[in-house]
Structure formats: C-alpha cells, structure tokens
Amino acid sequence: MTPKFPRRGLYLITPDSDDSDALVARVEDELPFAACLQYRNKRAHGERRESEARRLRALCEAAGVFFIVNDDVALAVRVGADGVHLGEDDGDIAAARAVLGPDVAIGASCYDDASLARTAVAAGADYVAFGALFPSSTKPAARRASPALFAEAASLGVPRVAIGGITPDNARQAVAAGADLLAVIGGVFDTPDPVAAARRIASAFDPTSPESP
Ligand SMILES: Cc1ncc(COP(=O)(O)OP(=O)(O)O)c(N)n1
Numbered sequence: 001m002t003p004k005f006p007r008r009g010l011y012l013i014t015p016d017s018d019d020s021d022a023l024v025a026r027v028e029d030e031l032p033f034a035a036c037l038q039y040r041n042k043r044a045h046g047e048r049r050e051s052e053a054r055r056l057r058a059l060c061e062a063a064g065v066f067f068i069v070n071d072d073v074a075l076a077v078r079v080g081a082d083g084v085h086l087g088e089d090d091g092d093i094a095a096a097r098a099v100l101g102p103d104v105a106i107g108a109s110c111y112d113d114a115s116l117a118r119t120a121v122a123a124g125a126d127y128v129a130f131g132a133l134f135p136s137s138t139k140p141a142a143r144r145a146s147p148a149l150f151a152e153a154a155s156l157g158v159p160r161v162a163i164g165g166i167t168p169d170n171a172r173q174a175v176a177a178g179a180d181l182l183a184v185i186g187g188v189f190d191t192p193d194p195v196a197a198a199r200r201i202a203s204a205f206d207p208t209s210p211e212s213p
C-alpha cells in the first residue's frame, strides 16, 4: 500500500552532485531523521538520474521514508516513487494526477503566493510549499516568502512545507510560523556535521526537546 505523505518533519532534499555513490552515501546517514526525501539533482540526466532515483527509492523503502522525485512525473512512475514535486515550469498538476492516479502524492511549489496554493489544492495537490523563507545559498535568486503565508494556508487542510535557507538555527522559527515540514538542502548538506544538523532540524518539531547549541 502507498504510504500517505507525512504530516510533519524534516523534508530532506538531495544536493546537486556528479558522484552517484557519494550522493547516495551522504543521504543514507541523514535518512533516520527525515520524514521525506526528495530526489533533486540538477546535474544528473538520463540513465544516471534514473539509477540514482532507483537507489534512493530503495533506501527510503527500507527506512520507511516517503520518497519524492522532483520535476519529472515519468521518472516518478518508472521508479515507483511515493510522490512527485512540481514547480511552475514542471507541468500541470491535474495532468500529473491523471497519469499518477490517486495514490501518488503531488507537491506544488507556491513560492510567495497563497492563491497559487489554493489553485494547486483544487487541482489535486497533496501538499503545498512556500519559499524562500530565508535567504538560500542553493537558490540565491529565489523570491522570498512571508512567514504569514503558513497561517493563511492553514485552511487548505494539506501539509504546508517551508523551503529556502532553513538551518538548525532558524528551524524553530519556521515551525512557529506554521510550517508542517521543513525542506532543506544546504542547512544539512553544507554543514560540517550533516547528521547533527538533520537531527537538530527534526527536533524543531518536538517542543520538549531542548535546543542544542
Ligand atoms: C519542497 C519543494 N519546494 C519547492 C521546490 C522548488 O521547486 P521549483 O520551483 O520547481 O524549483 P526546482 O527545485 O525544480 O529548481 C522544491 N523542489 N521542493
């Protein structure tokens, strides 16, 4: 049975990489702290992209982590992903739903715009993402999203993902604004200790967990 998209937690996204083995090894270490993993490698194409997606799909299956493919509905189908993430240039949500059927999750980038989120949910999206919440070194030109968007989108009834510049130090701010999941690349993978960073971001959802220095 296809798992349901998680309601809360760390939504890890793979960093760009030219080395498949290194990419898979890096992700494996942080998976225990993730509710969800998105395969996003803008440097991989064709067979390498498919092979990386298959390897990560298998790791997620074993770890019980929800697996999402970025941008590419056909690749998501080929590797049996649990979901696909679509941005403004990645095709129509209703068309993706028609291909994927009811059980594969669709996530939608909504940038800084609550009306995009309403349209996406009406078209069949299972979660919405707003960003960039903080300045992002991965995507420095990303337009900035107001923290107020998360409250505005609460009535949509789907998980709200925050993305862009999230780090262990600002993760609690994003959760306090109403984000249900925190999507992170650099705040985990560009740190000296990615496992510790992933653990700290995951702990932002636990109000009883003391903030570590
Ligand atoms: C969870 C999540 N949110 C937003 C994005 C960005 O999607 P998009 O605007 O299509 O940009 P690219 O990631 O394709 O460069 C995302 N991937 N994941």
Ligand SMILES: Cc1nc(C(=O)O)sc1CCOP(=O)(O)O
Pocket (backbone or CB within 6 Å): 109, 111, 130, 131, 132, 133, 135, 136, 137, 138, 139, 142, 143, 163, 164, 165, 166, 183, 184, 185, 186, 187
């Ligand atoms: C891929 C992406 N999309 C964004 C958006 O705002 O839609 S920000 C972003 C980059 C996320 O990486 P980092 O965690 O390193 O900032």
Ligand SMILES: [Mg+2]
Pocket (backbone or CB within 6 Å): 070, 071, 085, 086, 087, 088, 089, 090
């Ligand atoms: Mg995209």
